[in-house]
Amino acid sequence: MSDPLATADPHTHDTLDRATRVAAARITRGISPNAARAAWADWAAHLAYAPGRRWDLTERAIRNTTRAMMASAGLDEGFTPAPGDHRFRDPAWNDYPYRIWKNWYLSQEDWWNHATWGIRGMRPRSVDRVNFMARQVLDMVSPSNSPMLNPEILNRTRATGGANLVTGMQNAVSDVAAQLRNDPQAPSEAFQVGRNLAVTPGQVVFRNHLIELLQYSPQTERVHAEPILIVPAWIMKYYILDLSQTNSLIGWLVAQGFTVFCISWRNPTPEDRNLGLEDYRRMGVMVALDAVRRINGPARVHACGYCLGGTILSIAAATMARDGDDRLASITLLAAQTDFSEAGELMMFMDESQVAFLEDMMWDQGVLDQKQMAGAFQMLRAQDLVWTRAVRRYFLGEEEHEFDISAWNADATRMPYRMHAEYLRGLFLENRLTAGRFAVEGRVIALRDITAPFFVVGTEQDHIAPWRSVYKATLFTESDLSFVLTSGGHNGGILSVPGKPHRHYRMGHRPVGRRYMDPDSWQEGHPQIDGAWWTAWADWLAGKSAPETVAPPPMGNRAEGLAPLMPAPGSYVLQR
Structure with missing residues (x-):
């Protein structure tokens, strides 16, 4: 007599297990x-x-x-x-x-x-x-x-006379009602994208399912021959680098005579659940690089990656080096990690059990929702972001003061199931990139193959990408490298506008062939410099560029099928 259980579909059992974990994860x-x-x-x-x-x-x-x-x-x-x-x-x-x-x-x-x-x-x-x-x-x-x-x-x-408690109760009722309705946070009235955020003039010159490529209008009669391609993190809207007119890294670079392009990532929906990390490299970084070259001409490109954008840029650059593609003039990594063995407080619960839990939750939803990501970051700083905020809003009856960066922080994004699962398991959990086990198109890549010079920036108070973890780029690369340690945190340290008070940084240079120096020795051996690191970066970029400046390139290239589609900041950045 046959065993009736022998014909049971194992996928049914797996689905039941996953559904149970999903219920717990909620x-x-x-x-x-x-x-x-x-x-x-x-x-x-x-x-x-x-x-x-x-x-x-x-x-x-x-x-x-x-x-x-x-x-x-x-x-x-x-x-x-x-x-x-x-x-x-x-x-x-x-x-x-x-x-x-x-x-x-x-x-x-x-x-x-x-x-x-x-x-x-x-x-x-x-x-x-x-x-x-x-x-x-x-x-x-x-x-x-x-x-x-x-x-x-x-x-x-x-x-x-108790008016603060009345106001606080109104705030609490409003917040609870929004939670019960599952309403997304309303856009800020004081700060709006396209009006006083992300206002550096430019055009969308390319669009596919995953990215819009923004090209910014020149502000000088002559520009450096080599353009800059910025790869922001897909966990955030790109305009953290183009906030208000007085707080924009992109606007400042354009004013210094650089031709700047920037990727604006699509905000994925559950239908995008199967977009993977390789899609972000191929349909994001590589497609953008191809478009930049078709618009700007044969000059090599200065590539800059911020946070997760720096990680995918490093993967793309190592793949290019493996394949003999030398289109990059330099690589800049802003608060970006290539090694995840000391990846900060976010690594605290990242083990097989935790990754499986998150994978099942994303399997059910199709994406990691922005509220879930925001909750994880709030837990890291619960004292300030949860409890102090609750006291001021619900008991003191105070409205929160809005700033450009707080409006951006509330404008969160989602992440596709497959991509984020691959990122968590392959990089955070198994650290494959620096362990020599990260494969692209079936072949392993290595950061040490990259010959383009690096400019790497870490921030002193970064709890997302601790600077000592960022500094590990010096351990796994062999090309010319400059490292900067700047004051501030993950976002504030990068937004180091020249002229802003109380800013400082340290900067060191590792030429090809120099022996490794541990981070604490590096910090002790490099004196503090008052001011903003942006100016040091601009000088470094200029030094890695051709000495002669050129006329600005056209906006897009109609002959190459890259006609301007719409003014910056484009449409993807407005997706909710």
Whole structure:
């Protein structure tokens, strides 16, 4: 007698398993509970075999409790918030009884920070995870979040007769209603694309299903012969590099006499679920490079990639080098990683369990939704982006001040299922690019094959692409390379407009054949320079260009089928 189960379709079982994980992912916002449980189990198991550490934690608990009691009685200055923690900056937190809540909370925060830091034998990723999760809970229970314990809220309520709470309730109802309707965030009224954002004049000169290629109108009578092709990240709208008229890298480059082209990525829908990483290289970078050459002529191209755009540009450049394609005059990487072994806080939960969880969620949706991506970034800075924002909006009744960069930040994009799954697994999880296992068109590529000079920029406070990770480009390449470490974070550090105060950077040069220098030694050996790194980059680009300037190229090339289609910023950037 045959086994009735032997004829069962295994795909049915797999679909059931995936559907179950999808249901769980909707509750956890894509965070794998297995990853969290494993981290805490690792911590608890190693703490159980560390009596010295438990003794140390007991002593620290006694010291912290004693100090909190003395601070509450005014006999000790108490605990000081960590640098950058602005929750207790109101002077009233030093008054009684608020100083009690503040010091007891900070004593607990200090203890948990110490308790969840490395125990001998723990997996490093488990250390990061338990510290992160403890920090999330502590941020949630902070007395600064309570209208009954926060003196700033109480004083504002007395001063306004409770009007701040009425306004806050209106804000809360509005936000909850928008969440229940699943409405996308309304575009900013103060900042609008095409009106006061992304306003550098230009034309869309090419369009396919994945990109629009923007060519910017010349602003000088003569230009450098070599154009610049900018490859932004598809996780963001391109106009982070073309914000307001006074805060635009693209506009500034054009004013310096460069011919600038920029890719504007399509905002994918569930119908684009099968677009892969290779499609982004072939239909994005390579097609754009072909169009630039057909418009600008035979001069080689300065290619610039930002964030994930720099990663796909590196893959494209290594493929070109493997195949003997020498059309690149130089490669600039802005806060872009080529090695993902130390990829920052986003790597914290990136293991097989987490990637499988995300893959199943995207398999169900077809895309990774912009709200899910925004939630992940908010978790990394929950203290500022979640709780402090909630206090100001719902209890203090304050409207958020809008800036060009905050309007851009709210204009998020989606990512196709296949591409993002390949990116997470092939680069984040398995780090194939620098491990010699990343294949394009069936053949492995290597960054060391690239002979074009590099200009690599890292930012000091980057929590998405930490500068030491970005610096690893010096470890896996052999061509001429200049590295810049600039002040600011992932976005603010790149938007370093000349003339803006409190800007500085360090810059070093590694010629061909020089031995590797570790990042800390590099930082110690290169003095700080006041000002913006943009000017150093423009000088570097000019030095890698032909000495003679030329007349600007035409806008598009009708003879090559590249007639201007519409004015910049185009149509893809407006997709929601």
